[in-house]
Amino acid sequence: MSTDRLVIAVPSKGRLQENANAFFERAGLPVLQPGGARNYRGRLGGIDDVEIAFLSASEITREIAVGNVHLGVTGLDLVQETVPAWAQKVHLVTELGFGFADVVVAVPMAWIDVATMADLADVAAEFRARHGHQLRIATKYLNLTRRFFAEHGIADYRNVESLGATEGAPASGAAEAIVDITTTGSTLAANDLKILSDGVILKSQAHLVASRNAAWSDLARAQARTILDRVASEARARRTREVRTRLDDAAGALAAVAALGATAPFGLPAAGGPLTLHVPSARVAAVADLLRARGAATVTVARLDWVFAADAEMADALEAALG
Numbered sequence: 001m002s003t004d005r006l007v008i009a010v011p012s013k014g015r016l017q018e019n020a021n022a023f024f025e026r027a028g029l030p031v032l033q034p035g036g037a038r039n040y041r042g043r044l045g046g047i048d049d050v051e052i053a054f055l056s057a058s059e060i061t062r063e064i065a066v067g068n069v070h071l072g073v074t075g076l077d078l079v080q081e082t083v084p085a086w087a088q089k090v091h092l093v094t095e096l097g098f099g100f101a102d103v104v105v106a107v108p109m110a111w112i113d114v115a116t117m118a119d120l121a122d123v124a125a126e127f128r129a130r131h132g133h134q135l136r137i138a139t140k141y142l143n144l145t146r147r148f149f150a151e152h153g154i155a156d157y158r159n160v161e162s163l164g165a166t167e168g169a170p171a172s173g174a175a176e177a178i179v180d181i182t183t184t185g186s187t188l189a190a191n192d193l194k195i196l197s198d199g200v201i202l203k204s205q206a207h208l209v210a211s212r213n214a215a216w217s218d219l220a221r222a223q224a225r226t227i228l229d230r231v232a233s234e235a236r237a238r239r240t241r242e243v244r245t246r247l248d249d250a251a252g253a254l255a256a257v258a259a260l261g262a263t264a265p266f267g268l269p270a271a272g273g274p275l276t277l278h279v280p281s282a283r284v285a286a287v288a289d290l291l292r293a294r295g296a297a298t299v300t301v302a303r304l305d306w307v308f309a310a311d312a313e314m315a316d317a318l319e320a321a322l323g
């Protein structure tokens with residue numbers, strides 16, 4: 001880093017790229033790549049002097065861990081697998097609601113007696129005596145596997161490192177079982193593999209992450225505060241609906257819907273005026289029912305683009321993590 005400005009690492013390819021760009025766009029901070037797709041440096045629109053490094057998801061994780069970039073978008077699976085003592089180096093700013101994938105233990109469908117990790121432990125304990133070698137697990141998630149198997153008391157196995165087509169390992173005879181990431185399950189099914197019932201090691205999704213090791217200048221901290229305020233405002237808006245209505249007893253109605261999480265951010269209306277509520281999106285129908293039961297004739301519901309608020313919980317949590 002040649003200057004003290006903020007540097008954000010954004011996926012330049014792979015499964016997270018498109019959604020990561022859409023996420024910054026929604027927050028009013030479009031990712032700009034002036035030199036075209038082959039230029040590995042860009043900048044963020046909507047804010048001055050923020051640099052973007054375009055990298056693959058695994059490179060982003062590494063650069064965050066060593067502190068070469070301040071913020072980045074990557075998968076939780078990569079953070080937990082590839083960064084030793086990750087919580088000391090990486091602060092999870094927020095989940096991003098995309099890049100969902102589970103890291104799972106899967107065995108051949110034909111193993112009808114093996115449904116749980118305890119069953120797999122039994123197989124592992126007897127495997128060498130029966131077959132002349134240890135149970136082999138194909139995976140690129142060596143650290144997550146080691147931790148999870150240890151928690152389940154499985155010690156008698158061997159990892160076979162696999163960097164691609166892991167699901168093919170049992171059929172090809174390279175391993176007996178696998179640990180890999182799955183989203184739709186179609187690759188597992190196509191390879192006649194099943195997930196053990198308690199074999200989900202990690203439910204991963206993309207996160208905005210911050211490096212606790214980077215050099216955080218005053219400028220970089222201030223830029224991060226601005227960015228996180230917009231990100232938090234967009235996230236708040238996404239989980240909220242604006243509900244408007246008119247009733248005789250607005251105060252009584254507000255008290256009744258408060259139990260459903262509704263708030264009146266602009267206060268109670270003067271007599272006869274419209275009441276504006278903010279309601280968690282999942283509770284909108286229940287709130288509308290209650291309002292009509294209390295005499296509201298019409299209730300409108302609208303999506304919001306932004307909800308700016310007085311508190312800065314995301315930025316404050318980052319400051320606390322950076323010390």
Ligand SMILES: Nc1ncnc2c1ncn2[C@@H]1O[C@H](COP(=O)(O)OP(=O)(O)OP(=O)(O)O)[C@@H](O)[C@H]1O
Pocket residue numbers: 013014015016056057058059074075076077078099100101181182183184204205206
């Ligand atoms: N079905 C999926 N399979 C694999 N990764 C997924 C899936 N769904 C979401 N992801 C997320 O995407 C991350 C990896 O993305 P991807 O494999 O596209 O990167 P990449 O560009 O291939 O990077 P690299 O070349 O460094 O492996 C995973 O670690 C995970 O967090």
Ligand SMILES: O=P(O)(O)OC[C@H]1O[C@H](OP(=O)(O)OP(=O)(O)O)[C@H](O)[C@@H]1O
Pocket residue numbers: 163164165166167180181182183184185186187188
């Ligand atoms: O459950 P599904 O929806 O079928 O997805 C799972 C598959 O996707 C990933 O591979 P990817 O296509 O990223 O190839 P890679 O291993 O080369 O990264 C992963 O390693 C699985 O093979």
Ligand SMILES: [Mg+2]
Pocket residue numbers: 014
């Ligand atoms: Mg990949």
